[in-house]
Amino acid sequence: MSHNSFGHMFRVTTWGESHGPAIGCVVDGCPPLVPLTEADIQGFMEKRKPGQSKYTTQRREPDEVKILSGVMIDEDGVQKTTGTPISLMVENTDQRSKDYSEIKDRFRPGHADFTYDAKYGIRDYRGGGRSSARETAMRVAAGAVARKVLQGVTIRGALVQVGPHKLDRGNWDWTEVNNNPFFCPDAAAAAQWAEYLDGVRKAGSSVGAVIEIVAEGVPAGWGAPIYGKLDTDLTAAMMSINAVKGVEVGNGFESATLTGEENADEIRVDDVGRPVFLTNNAGGVLGGISNGDPLVVRFAVKPTSSILTERKSITRQGEEVDVMTKGRHDPCVGIRAVPVGEAMMACVLADHFIRHRGQVG
Amino acid sequence: MSHNSFGHMFRVTTWGESHGPAIGCVVDGCPPLVPLTEADIQGFMEKRKPGQSKYTTQRREPDEVKILSGVMIDEDGVQKTTGTPISLMVENTDQRSKDYSEIKDRFRPGHADFTYDAKYGIRDYRGGGRSSARETAMRVAAGAVARKVLQGVTIRGALVQVGPHKLDRGNWDWTEVNNNPFFCPDAAAAAQWAEYLDGVRKAGSSVGAVIEIVAEGVPAGWGAPIYGKLDTDLTAAMMSINAVKGVEVGNGFESATLTGEENADEIRVDDVGRPVFLTNNAGGVLGGISNGDPLVVRFAVKPTSSILTERKSITRQGEEVDVMTKGRHDPCVGIRAVPVGEAMMACVLADHFIRHRGQVG
C-alpha cells in the first residue's frame, strides 16, 4: 500500500508540497504505444490553473508539465508511451511563503494543520504543504494520460450547485461549460452565480459547491464485485479530493426517498437488438459493474476554510488565539474541483479498463 | 490487488454465494493476543440476521459462525488471536434455489444480473449469487473481530431516514436503537416508520433509507494524506455495501450550502488544556486524518430492487419480457445495512490503527 498512490493497474503516485521546489507524479502501468506529448497534458492543466478569474486563488503558476520518462519517439516521429513509468513534473514558481509565516504555530480552523501536527509532530505550514489543493495539479496531469488510454470514452464535468444556488437541469447545455469561469452548463445560471460569488469574495468569505462528472462511452462490464466495484473506486477517488465531504452515484441520496418501482431502471432492446435502459437512476453501474449507460457521479465540496474573518483557534503550544488567513485563496474551491473530478474519473476508468481486460480477456 | 478483499494491514477477504454451501471470510493482519471467541462474533451476527421481523427478508438462517483458524487457548484458558489468519465460516441452510429458477435467463431490473452476465458471460443466478446481500454477513463477522482490536472505541449506527421520513435529530436517543426493528434512535419515529413500512410491504413494494454510523473514542492522528485518507477509506467501505448510492462525512452535501464562517469548526482548549472543537461539521476528520472528535458517516441505500410489481426487462437472449421477483426479500434493505455499516467502520478503523502505529510508532 502507499498513502500517496491510487489505482492498481493504472497507478498514480503524487508527491510535492505547495511551496516546495516542484510537484510531480509517476504514472505506472500505462499501456505502451499510446501517443502522448506534453501538449496533450497542458490543455487540461490550463483548465485547473489558479489565477484565471477573480473567483479562484490569485496565485499565478504557469503549471508547465514536463514528461521526464516513459515516452519515446517512434519511427514515424510520433511520441508514444513505452509501458515504463511516466514521470511528470511541474515546477513551483509563485510561492510566497512569507504569507504563511504567521500561521506557522497556529492551526487554521477547517484546515488540516491540527491533524497533520497531531499525527506527525511536524508540518510543512507553507501554503498548507502537502495538504494544499496544489497537489491536485498532478491529478489533472495524470488524468490527461488516462484520457489518452480511454479511446471512445468522453469525460466531462460541470458545477451544478454553488452555495444554495442549484442548477435547473432542464437548461443543461454542455457547450456552455467552457464559456464561463464556473464550468456551469447554463449561461443564465452562470451570470447569477457571478453576482453571488462577487459578494462572497468581497466579504472575504467562501462558499461550498457540488460538482457532477459524467463519462459516456464506457461499455458494460467494467468494474468488479465486491471490493473492486467501479462505483466504490469512483467514490473513493472523488472523496480523496481536498475539501470533498460527500459523493453520490446516479440518484444518490435521493434514491433513499424512492420506491423500488420508481428507482429500478427498466430494460428494453433497441432497433438492432442491443439492451437499452429506459432511465439511468443507477448512474451507469449495477452491482459495481458498468451497465453501458453514462457514469454519473456528484460530489460536494465544503467552503474554503481560509477566510478573512477571525475564527477561534489555538496554537501548537495550546494557547487560545484568533486566526484570520491572509495569503491567496479561492472564494469557492469547488470551481477548480471540476477538472480534478474529471481527471479522477479518467484515472479510475483507465485502471478498470486494464483490470477488466486482464481478468476477462 | 484483490476484488474481494478490503483493508491493507487489517485485511478482510470474503467468499461465497447466496445459495452455495457456505460463505466465509479470512481476516488477515489481526494483531496477536486479542481475546476472541465465536460468542464475541455471534452477537453481531444476530443483529444483521434475516428473518427477525416482517420488515426484512423471511429467509431464516442461523448464521452460526465458526472460527477455523488463527486462535489458540492460552495458559490462562483464554482463547486469543495468534497473529495468523482468522478464517470464519457460516454454513448456508435455508437456500430455496427453486424460487429463482425462473429468473435464470432474465435480468431483474435494478439488480446486478445484467452486468455480471455482461462481464463474465456466466452468472450464479440463485439468490443473486455473489451479488446477494448475504455476503454482508461476513462483513459483520469481520467487524466483530475489528471491534476487539479497537479498545476504547465505540461504534454505533442508526437508521436516520426511511423513504421520505427523516428523523428529528433533537429526539436522538441511542438507547432506543435496539428497542425497535429499525435501529431507530427515536421511539416515536419508529412507531411511525412501522406503520409506513407495513404499507410498503403489503403493496409488495420497497423503499430506500439513510444510515448514520458514529465512532467515538478515535484519537487524533489516524488516517493519512493523500490517497490513504481515513474519510476516503470510510466512504469507499460504505459505498461497497450492496445498494448504497451515496456517502457523506460530517455535514456532507449540506456543506455545499454553507459559508466558510459557518462550516469550519472552531477550536478552544478544555480545563486540562486539551484541544476542543466547538462544533463537528467536519465529522471528525480534517485533511484525511482524525481530529479526535466523533467520526460521523452517513450513507443512502436505494430501495430493494426485488418487488412484486412487473417491470420491463429482457432475457439473456435479448427478448423483451416483464419480470416480477418472487423469492423472499426485504421491503427496506437499508434496515439490515445498519450493522453492516458499523462493521465496515470497525474494519476501516482497525486497519488505520495498525497503519498509524506502524508509520508513526
Next chain:
Amino acid sequence: MSHNSFGHMFRVTTWGESHGPAIGCVVDGCPPLVPLTEADIQGFMEKRKPGQSKYTTQRREPDEVKILSGVMIDEDGVQKTTGTPISLMVENTDQRSKDYSEIKDRFRPGHADFTYDAKYGIRDYRGGGRSSARETAMRVAAGAVARKVLQGVTIRGALVQVGPHKLDRGNWDWTEVNNNPFFCPDAAAAAQWAEYLDGVRKAGSSVGAVIEIVAEGVPAGWGAPIYGKLDTDLTAAMMSINAVKGVEVGNGFESATLTGEENADEIRVDDVGRPVFLTNNAGGVLGGISNGDPLVVRFAVKPTSSILTERKSITRQGEEVDVMTKGRHDPCVGIRAVPVGEAMMACVLADHFIRHRGQVG
C-alpha cells in the same frame, strides 16, 4: 498487503494451522468460464499428500478438497468458474496433538518456534501451527486452479539433488518422475537415493535437497520491469515455501563463474522465421520478461529440522534444555516440495498471464 496472500491479479490467500479443524484458501481473480471440478484439483493433492512412502511424514490425511464457492454448472452441464472468489477447504483428520505437548514450552532448533514466540508472544505449538508444511497443501490446490487457467503451458518438477547426491542431467527422463517416490527423473539415481535415504531415516536424521521446476509453452512477453519481474516473482514464490534457503533461475549461481561470451544466449531464426535462442542459460527470462524459452527455476530445501537426536535449546522461560522432536516427520522434506514448487510456478504464471493481458491487451 496481506501476510498470507500472494499474487496480484490471480491472488491466493491461505489460512489454517497444522492441527486446527481445517485448512483452506481463497483464489481470487480467476478468470470466468474455466472448467473446474474437485477432481481437477484432487490429482495434484495426491502427489503432495503425506504418508505415501516411508521417505515422507507418516501423518495420514485424505486431503480431500472441497470447492465452496466460485463455480457454477453451466447449461451444458460443465462446472465452470464464474469470476468470483474460489474457496477451497481441506479438513484435517489425523492431528495427533499429544505428540507435541512436550514441546509446548520448548523451542525446537531450526524451527520457527522461537521466532513466532518472539514476534507474537503466543504460538500454536501443535504440529508447528501455521508454520507447518501442512499449509503447502493449499498452495497445491490453488496451483491446480492456476494450471486450468494456463492453457498451453506445461509445468513439471523434479528432485535434482538429495543431500550430496546430484543428478547426472544427461540421464534426465521426465517419464521416470512419477515412477519413484522422489520425483527423480533418472531411475538409476532413484534407486541410489532410496538406499541413501533409508540410512538417513533409520538414523532418525534428515537431509536437504534441490528441486527444479520447468514451465514450457510460456510465450515471450510475460513479466514486467522493474519490480514486477517474472523471475523476481518466481523466486519469491519458491522462497516462501517452508525450509527453502536458496533459489536460482537458469544458470543461477554458476553464471557468476562464466564470461559474457559463454553466458549470453545467441539468437537465430527457425525455418518459419521465428526467433530461436541457441542456448537457455537465461532460464527463459531476460530483463524480467519471458523470452519464449522454458522457464527454469531451482531451489534448495534445508534438511528437516525435526530429528531424533537431542539438540541444545531453551524453553520459553529461558532455561537451557535438550530437545528431541518425536512426532511424525519427513526425513527429506524436499521431496514433497516438488509438487509445491510446481504449484507456485503455476500461480505466478497465471498471475502474470492476467497482468500481461491487462496491460498490453
Next chain:
Amino acid sequence: MSHNSFGHMFRVTTWGESHGPAIGCVVDGCPPLVPLTEADIQGFMEKRKPGQSKYTTQRREPDEVKILSGVMIDEDGVQKTTGTPISLMVENTDQRSKDYSEIKDRFRPGHADFTYDAKYGIRDYRGGGRSSARETAMRVAAGAVARKVLQGVTIRGALVQVGPHKLDRGNWDWTEVNNNPFFCPDAAAAAQWAEYLDGVRKAGSSVGAVIEIVAEGVPAGWGAPIYGKLDTDLTAAMMSINAVKGVEVGNGFESATLTGEENADEIRVDDVGRPVFLTNNAGGVLGGISNGDPLVVRFAVKPTSSILTERKSITRQGEEVDVMTKGRHDPCVGIRAVPVGEAMMACVLADHFIRHRGQVG
C-alpha cells in the same frame, strides 16, 4: 500493484531511463521526524557511481541527488522528514545516445532488448532505456533514506566471488572493503582480482560475481508468515536487481547437502539470560521471521552481456546479424551491485520495521 514500486509500508517507486533527462524515485511511507539531508544520501551515491575505476563503466555521472519534497527544516534548524512522500531526482548528464543508434533495430544477446520489444512493441534502445543498471542509482538513494529509519542496524556488503575466484572467508576484514575498487574484504584477494579483471577488461570480455549483504542489529521478530516472510522479501529485492540470477540466505544451496544435525542452529542463553544461537546457518531468519542474528543474503550476478566479441543475433525485422556492443560498459557489473544490494536490504528492513511495529505494537 505497480511494476515499478517495491515495499509496502516503506514503499519506493522508481522512474526514468538511462538516456532520458533524469531518473528519480518517490519514497512513500517514511516515518516523520527522521533527520535527512541530501548529504546523507550523496555518500552512498558515490559508492555506486560509475566511472570510478577502470573496472566499471566509464560513463561519468555526478549523480547529484536533489530532495524535491517530504522534508522540512524544524525549529532547531534540522531538516527532517514530515511523513509525506520524499521525491528524489538525479539529472542525467553524460548520455551518449549516439553510441547506441546502431543497436536500435538489433537485439543484443543477454540483454532485455528482445523481451521488451516482444512485450511492448516499442523500446527505448538508448543505453538500454529502462532496463539499464542506471535505475539502480535510485535504489541506492532510497536505501540511504531507509538507513536513516533503521537506527541501530548496520548494513554492509562485500564482493565474495569474481568469476571463478572465491574469497577465503577466514581472511574476511570489513575494514578492507572500502580500500579497493571491488568492495573486497580481503586485501590479498583484491590484488589477485585486480590482475584477473585487467585481463577480462583488455579482452573486451566480462565476468560474473557473487555479493554478500549482512545486516546486524535487527531484533528478533521482524518479518511475518507466510507470504510476508522477511527472507522472501529480501530474496525478491535482490533478484530484482539487474543481472541477478540466484539468491540464497544463510547456508543457502549448501544446506541441501547437510543433515538436520549439522544445519539446525542450537540455542543457549548468555550471561544475562538472553537467547544465543551457537551458529547462524539460518542466516538470521526462521519461519520468515528474524531471530536476532545477523541477516546474511548472497546473490549471483551474471557477466555483463555487453562485450566486444561478436555474437549471433537477429534484428527486429527477423534478419540474422552479428552484434558487438560498443558503448561504455562494466567488465564486472557485479562490483557496483554491492551498494545496490545494501540499499535493497535497507529498504526491505525499513518496510518490515514499520509493518512489525504496526501489527504487534
